[in-house]
Amino acid sequence: ADKQVSQRVRGHIATWFKWKYEGDKNLVARNTFKWTILRPGGLTDAPGTGKAAIGRTSITQTVTRDDVAQVLALLLDREDAAGLAIDLAGGDTPLEEGLDAMIRKGETDFLG
Numbered sequence: 001a002d003k004q005v006s007q008r009v010r011g012h013i014a015t016w017f018k019w020k021y022e023g024d025k026n027l028v029a030r031n032t033f034k035w036t037i038l039r040p041g042g043l044t045d046a047p048g049t050g051k052a053a054i055g056r057t058s059i060t061q062t063v064t065r066d067d068v069a070q071v072l073a074l075l076l077d078r079e080d081a082a083g084l085a086i087d088l089a090g091g092d093t094p095l096e097e098g099l100d101a102m103i104r105k106g107e108t109d110f111l112g
Helices: 002-028 065-075 095-105
Strands: 037-040 042-044 051-054 062-064 085-094
Touching: 002 037, 037 065, 042 065, 051 065, 051 095, 062 065, 062 085, 065 085, 065 095, 085 095
Parallel strands: 037 085, 042 062
Antiparallel strands: 051 085
């Protein structure tokens, strides 16, 4: 299912994906400042749930804009998230708990 969604989406926004990936690679190569990449899945306008899957996720899962905004707010003061690319999709784990676990793991799934 992930492969089918990926092929369909890439057919529609392939240029965006290409330059997003190139931008992420450029950012990852920098060491003059701290960075964190948040990579949400497909966005919905539904009300936030306060829960998500954080870390390696499925691209078939969507996530609410409210939940993405909440994770961004949580990341503002998280210097320990520097150097991580964090995937975010709909799921069942409370946002702060999932973010803490991802940061504690300290491994990014970015393949640059």
